[in-house]
Amino acid sequence: MQQTFYSSVGWESWGLDGRPVIPDGMPILVDDDLLFEGARGPRSTVVANQWLRELPVSGCPAAKSWKYYAQVLRSWMEFIEEHNVALFDERARLKSALSAYAVFRAAGPVAHRFEATTWNQHMSVLGSFYRWAVKEERAAAEPFTYKLALAIYADQAREMRVNLATRRVPEAHVRVKYLEPEFVDLFLKALAGLGPDGSEDAGYRGRELARNAAVTRFALATGLRCQEFSYLLAIEVPPLPPLPTAVPVPLPVPAGLTKGGKFRTTWVGYEALSEVHGYLRMSRELWASGSHWAPPRSWGEPLVVSQADAVGGRVDGRRVRWAQLRPAERRRLVAPGGGSMLLALKSGGGPFTAWATVFARTGDRIRARFEPRFPHIGPHGCRHTFAMTQMERLVRGYYEQAARLSPGSEADAAWLLYLHATEPLLVLRDLLGHSTALTTEKYLHRLDMTRIFREVYERGAGGQDSADAHAAVQLEVDAEFDEWEV
Numbered sequence: 001m002q003q004t005f006y007s008s009v010g011w012e013s014w015g016l017d018g019r020p021v022i023p024d025g026m027p028i029l030v031d032d033d034l035l036f037e038g039a040r041g042p043r044s045t046v047v048a049n050q051w052l053r054e055l056p057v058s059g060c061p062a063a064k065s066w067k068y069y070a071q072v073l074r075s076w077m078e079f080i081e082e083h084n085v086a087l088f089d090e091r092a093r094l095k096s097a098l099s100a101y102a103v104f105r106a107a108g109p110v111a112h113r114f115e116a117t118t119w120n121q122h123m124s125v126l127g128s129f130y131r132w133a134v135k136e137e138r139a140a141a142e143p144f145t146y147k148l149a150l151a152i153y154a155d156q157a158r159e160m161r162v163n164l165a166t167r168r169v170p171e172a173h174v175r176v177k178y179l180e181p182e183f184v185d186l187f188l189k190a191l192a193g194l195g196p197d198g199s200e201d202a203g204y205r206g207r208e209l210a211r212n213a214a215v216t217r218f219a220l221a222t223g224l225r226c227q228e229f230s231y232l233l234a235i236e237v238p239p240l241p242p243l244p245t246a247v248p249v250p251l252p253v254p255a256g257l258t259k260g261g262k263f264r265t266t267w268v269g270y271e272a273l274s275e276v277h278g279y280l281r282m283s284r285e286l287w288a289s290g291s292h293w294a295p296p297r298s299w300g301e302p303l304v305v306s307q308a309d310a311v312g313g314r315v316d317g318r319r320v321r322w323a324q325l326r327p328a329e330r331r332r333l334v335a336p337g338g339g340s341m342l343l344a345l346k347s348g349g350g351p352f353t354a355w356a357t358v359f360a361r362t363g364d365r366i367r368a369r370f371e372p373r374f375p376h377i378g379p380h381g382c383r384h385t386f387a388m389t390q391m392e393r394l395v396r397g398y399y400e401q402a403a404r405l406s407p408g409s410e411a412d413a414a415w416l417l418y419l420h421a422t423e424p425l426l427v428l429r430d431l432l433g434h435s436t437a438l439t440t441e442k443y444l445h446r447l448d449m450t451r452i453f454r455e456v457y458e459r460g461a462g463g464q465d466s467a468d469a470h471a472a473v474q475l476e477v478d479a480e481f482d483e484w485e486v
Helices: 044-053 063-082 091-107 116-135 181-191 209-222 226-230 270-288 355-369 380-395 398-405 410-421 424-432 437-447 467-482
Strands: 002-005 027-030 146-153 156-163 249-253 264-268 303-306 312-315 318-321
Touching (some): 002 063, 044 116, 063 116, 091 116, 116 156, 209 226, 209 264, 209 355, 209 380, 264 424, 398 410
Antiparallel strands (some): 312 318
């Protein structure tokens, strides 16, 4: 079976009455003989592709997820085809095939084995597919068996279906997924070319130290994903308040950068924002001013910017809002004064996005020279660290007290009321951009089960009791940890 991706380029020559409605980038499954119909009519790939095409309106708007869902379905379809089982066979045969598939992925050839978490993700996707197929009357049965479990959130108890095909996974807190405060301090100092005591590290000759330290502190203070802070434009960084404030500064996260295209507002502390502005005024300005940088041809034509402000600018003469631009377009933007528009630049004014390399090398240096216990940290670890730090502060009432003491302007009144009146779990849900507080609750459980605020996120938010909703929550949580680079 082959997997390809749809492109509408050249559709005018296909002899159609109108442009096809299939989104560009949508995965398509095709049998090896490149046929969609057999002697008995349409093949199962036709139904599979219909399900894939409906993902954008079935709670899965991200193109990266479409690809993953298609790969999961393709692996299952290839396996059962080898065992002469149809995709919509009778229940007994499907269950037998699922049993064989479970053994194959758990104890088969090493190259084909799945970890428990990966297996559970596959079962969530296949469960969603078969439930859809039954509802659409494409299938008479699904291969899964469910049990009813009681989920308790706050003072509500709800029954939910649990797929028995899933495997038990180890307690998540056995692996460190965020940085403790002392490691955060050590990491930021190392990025800035300093030793643990804050003095210059004479044995290190790094480059762009101000950029690395400032942008990393910004990521730790905002909870942005790697894609979000890598492709954020310098002009989108919020202005620095005239006076230091304990209340964090709102930071809009453009929909063009977020997972699933969901706009959200997070925040950034005054100290982190101040350091970023220092980098913008000095190091970055040095690289950008008068730069003749242009994107390589493989990226596409340069997008020349003029009349830029925090909301948008003229790109090749047309007014464009930054929020609608995606990473591939943002990295082609050429600033009015020269250089890339992105926040992080390298020498010569080009965009810098290789944060995984910077983090890996810095971690290796710390372990070799200062602290052998320092964990392996990737860009997504900044998001996990932000979640833990902010939840701890929220539970202890730090921001609530700051909101009470801050006079604020009239424009800040709603922001201060939000900090004062909203449950910590719901605040963190909004900052991270999770679709439900249940995701945030599970996310915190995955990070650490023993923190002092455990009893707060135990309360949860409830309201998600269907199998579809539970699977969606689990996939959203798992996706957070799939981005943990080591």
